[in-house]
Amino acid sequence: MDHPRKNLKTKHDDRVILHFDLDCFYxxxxxxxxxxLKSLPLGIRQKSLLATCNYPxxxxxxxxxxxxxxxxxxCPDLVIVDGEDLTPFRDVSKRLYALLRSYSWNDRVERLGLxxxxxxxxxxxxxxxxxxxxxxxxxxxxxxDKEDPEKGFAFDGRxxxxxxxxxxxxxxxxxxxxxLLIRTKLVLASHLALYLRLKIxxxxxxxxxxISTNKLLAKLVGNVNKPRNQTTLLSCGPDGExxxxxxxxxxxxxxxxGIGGKTAAVLSDFFISGSKPTPNSNSNSNSNSxxxxxxxxxxxxxxxxxxxxxxxxxxxxxxxPLPGGQGTGSKQILSLLHGHDPLPVKPARSLPTQISIExxxxxxxxxxxxxxxxxxxxxxxxxxxxxxxxxxxxxxxRWVARxxxxxxxxxxxxxxxxxxxxxxxxxxxxxxxxxxxxxYVFSSLSAGAxxxxxxxxxxxxxxxxxxxxxxxxxxxxxxxRLVTETLLPMFRELNPLGGxxxxxxxxGYCIGLLNVCVTNMxxxxxxxxxxxxxxxxxxxxxxxxxxxxxxxxxxHSAADQAGYDAKTTQQPGIEETIDDDxxxxxxxMDSDITSxxxxxxxxxxxxxxxxxxxxxxxxxxxxxxxxxxxxxxxxSNDYFHIEDDDDIWDDQEDNTxxxxxxxxxxxxxDHDYPRDAGGSGEGxxxxxxxxxxxxxxLSAHERFHSMEGEEGD
DNA sequence: CTGGGCGCTT
DNA sequence: AAGCGCC
Numbered sequence: 104m105d106h107p108r109k110n111l112k113t114k115h116d117d118r119v120i121l122h123f124d125l126d127c128f129y130x131x132x133x134x135x136x137x138x139x140l141k142s143l144p145l146g147i148r149q150k151s152l153l154a155t156c157n158y159p160x161x162x163x164x165x166x167x168x169x170x171x172x173x174x175x176x177x178c179p180d181l182v183i184v185d186g187e188d189l190t191p192f193r194d195v196s197k198r199l200y201a202l203l204r205s206y207s208w209n210d211r212v213e214r215l216g217l218x219x220x221x222x223x224x225x226x227x228x229x230x231x232x233x234x235x236x237x238x239x240x241x242x243x244x245x246x247x248d249k250e251d252p253e254k255g256f257a258f259d260g261r262x263x264x265x266x267x268x269x270x271x272x273x274x275x276x277x278x279x280x281x282x283l284l285i286r287t288k289l290v291l292a293s294h295l296a297l298y299l300r301l302k303i304x305x306x307x308x309x310x311x312x313x314i315s316t317n318k319l320l321a322k323l324v325g326n327v328n329k330p331r332n333q334t335t336l337l338s339c340g341p342d343g344e345x346x347x348x349x350x351x352x353x354x355x356x357x358x359x360x361g362i363g364g365k366t367a368a369v370l371s372d373f374f375i376s377g378s379k380p381t382p383n384s385n386s387n388s389n390s391n392s393x394x395x396x397x398x399x400x401x402x403x404x405x406x407x408x409x410x411x412x413x414x415x416x417x418x419x420x421x422x423x424p425l426p427g428g429q430g431t432g433s434k435q436i437l438s439l440l441h442g443h444d445p446l447p448v449k450p451a452r453s454l455p456t457q458i459s460i461e462x463x464x465x466x467x468x469x470x471x472x473x474x475x476x477x478x479x480x481x482x483x484x485x486x487x488x489x490x491x492x493x494x495x496x497x498x499x500x501r502w503v504a505r506x507x508x509x510x511x512x513x514x515x516x517x518x519x520x521x522x523x524x525x526x527x528x529x530x531x532x533x534x535x536x537x538x539x540x541x542x543y544v545f546s547s548l549s550a551g552a553x554x555x556x557x558x559x560x561x562x563x564x565x566x567x568x569x570x571x572x573x574x575x576x577x578x579x580x581x582x583x584r585l586v587t588e589t590l591l592p593m594f595r596e597l598n599p600l601g602g603x604x605x606x607x608x609x610x611g612y613c614i615g616l617l618n619v620c621v622t623n624m625x626x627x628x629x630x631x632x633x634x635x636x637x638x639x640x641x642x643x644x645x646x647x648x649x650x651x652x653x654x655x656x657x658x659h660s661a662a663d664q665a666g667y668d669a670k671t672t673q674q675p676g677i678e679e680t681i682d683d684d685x686x687x688x689x690x691x692m693d694s695d696i697t698s699x700x701x702x703x704x705x706x707x708x709x710x711x712x713x714x715x716x717x718x719x720x721x722x723x724x725x726x727x728x729x730x731x732x733x734x735x736x737x738x739s740n741d742y743f744h745i746e747d748d749d750d751i752w753d754d755q756e757d758n759t760x761x762x763x764x765x766x767x768x769x770x771x772x773d774h775d776y777p778r779d780a781g782g783s784g785e786g787x788x789x790x791x792x793x794x795x796x797x798x799x800x801l802s803a804h805e806r807f808h809s810m811e812g813e814e815g816d
Numbered sequence: 817c818t819g820g821g822c823g824c825t826t
Numbered sequence: 827a828a829g830c831g832c833c
Binding site for chain 2: 217455456457462618
């Protein structure tokens with residue numbers, strides 16, 4: 104039951120939400136996949152190219168992204184990996200998602216992208232709240248399974264696990280205060296979060312986690328101690344409201360999920376124009392030109408809007424320039440600014456709503472039908488492969504869902520300049536056309552055995568060879584048929600030669616983007632009788648992690664060994680309280696982008712090639728790294744965490760926001776190192792450059808210096 | 817001067 | 827169908 108709508112102003116939700124964020128997801132997957140290559144993520148990503156570098160990039164002053172070219176210039180050993188094929192990343196993502204899901208009681212586990220997960224653990228927490236023995240909090244037990252009280256873990260309930268935002272000045276013992284009860288839920292949730300994070304570390308991946316009372320706050324507060332710790336935001340209980348206000352206020356507008364570039368631009372414009380006539384607020388009165396829209400915080404905006412306060416209707420009129428009144432709704436924006444977020448964690452879905460493959464052709468747009476056809480073949484080929492891997496149940500030999508419609512989207516290559524400011528909406532020229540997806544796609548695709556085309560899984564059954572090639576042939580046939588019979592005609596309709604959209608006036612096409620998408624999933628309801636509701640899908644997920652749950656019973660001493668102090672660096676009972684002012688700096692640590700990524704997309708993309716280019720570096724082999732440890736104790740990511748790969752491209756689209764590129768650089772260095780993850784780092788200070796170098800990176804670092812000497816210019 | 821997906825919304 | 831917003 105969803106809980107009745109409360110007055111937005113007063114109480115925050117009494118839900119308990121966790122938000123997990125995998126640290127440097129792509130880099131971690133890559134490193135785990137190729138453990139022989141002891142490389143360090145350089146944080147370069149361009150298009151889907153992943154780049155790794157075998158010396159500590161950060162020590163060279165590389166903080167964020169850089170172009171491949173400049174990276175190669177300073178790092179000749181750079182290993183460029185074609186990351187166009189995202190399958191390995193998708194696989195890991197699914198695995199970890201299934202892991203978390205296997206612990207959920209209500210199946211409210213929502214994924215965002217490949218590397219973030221929300222989890223609504225209200226029910227688990229409330230259940231365990233009742234189990235709590237107030238007289239012996241130190242030896243508490245978190246029960247993970249109602250039916251089996253033995254399944255669970257011990258924890259010290261006297262305090263939070265991990266870090267805490269906001270002052271926690273109340274002891275827990277002996278209080279019956281209702282407000283403190285809510286706080287106790289957060290205590291419980293923090294221990295659950297730690298437990299789950301350790302489970303994920305057992306799989307070889309490190310995460311940050313945010314714990315709070317709604318999705319927004321959980322996600323935001325998880326950033327405070329990235330990449331490998333957790334933070335609980337005391338958004339309820341004593342000081343809860345104040346904590347939320349300060350926490351939200353310290354964020355830049357753009358940092359709030361839901362406020363994208365367009366919305367933030369509108370709000371910033373409003374702030375700047377609004378603060379001009381009232382010179383009282385800032386010390387410098389007529390210096391409106393110095394206001395950088397990027398730096399406007401929520402506190403700024405809200406303070407300006409004290410009287411008259413910002414109303415939804417006012418906001419509506421501000422946002423009206425956005426095309427079609429799109430984007431986040433005004434009422435939701437207002438909620439977000441105050442740290443409210445009523446949106447529930449969505450129940451886990453077994454099926455995606457759509458699957459699409461697209462490619463861009465910027466440097467050389469497609470100009471002939473033949474080119475288009477070839478690209479459509481490539482794209483369709485990949486798409487059909489995805490259909491098999493995602494929608495085909497190989498155990499039961501059947502489709503779990505059939506998409507019913509096929510959509511083709513094209514975009515002409517714009518010859519116009521990226522567009523100046525003013526005028527938020529301009530059709531960027533995506534046009535699409537939908538049509539039924541022919542049924543032969545499924546019959547033909549199901550014919551062949553293993554989906555061996557791309558993934559090359561051994562299917563083991565006797566001679567898979569003949570079957571495999573048969574499957575390939577079938578797939579190619581389907582691909583060609585789909586392209587010539589369906590997609591190409593659609594394309595012609597979208598781009599009639601000489602038509603109004605033909606920018607080349609009959610001379611040919613100029614296509615900058617192709618996207619083929621299947622949607623409208625027709626889920627094959629699990630055989631069964633009544634076939635009633637479209638409930639959550641496979642329950643098999645729990646089976647996948649039985650091993651993970653088998654020995655979840657461990658006592659306190661076991662917990663100490665199993666992870667509390669060794670594997671993660673935080674200890675139960677030692678809470679870290681962060682003062683508000685510090686956090687104000689921390690939360691915008693990932694604000695700037697020093698140099699925009701550049702590069703050209705050449706269209707010779709071979710989607711199908713998974714060739715990962717691991718060249719063994721002989722020098723690296725010399726060094727004996729600690730073998731084996733599945734759980735990274737002090738991995739490269741702790742020390743050389745660059746940034747969340749995916750945040751990188753933000754903020755760049757608005758040229759108007761690039762007033763002065765430089766500023767806040769120095770003070771954010773610290774924050775890239777987890778506050779409390781430092782202790783266990785083993786390493787030395789390099790005698791040459793005096794940088795601290797972790798042991799695992801030593802040989803690479805040596806090599807760096809030796810190269811400096813030899814071929815150094 | 818540039819990415820590939822996805823979901824939500826109108 | 828075509829936006830925005832998220833990673």
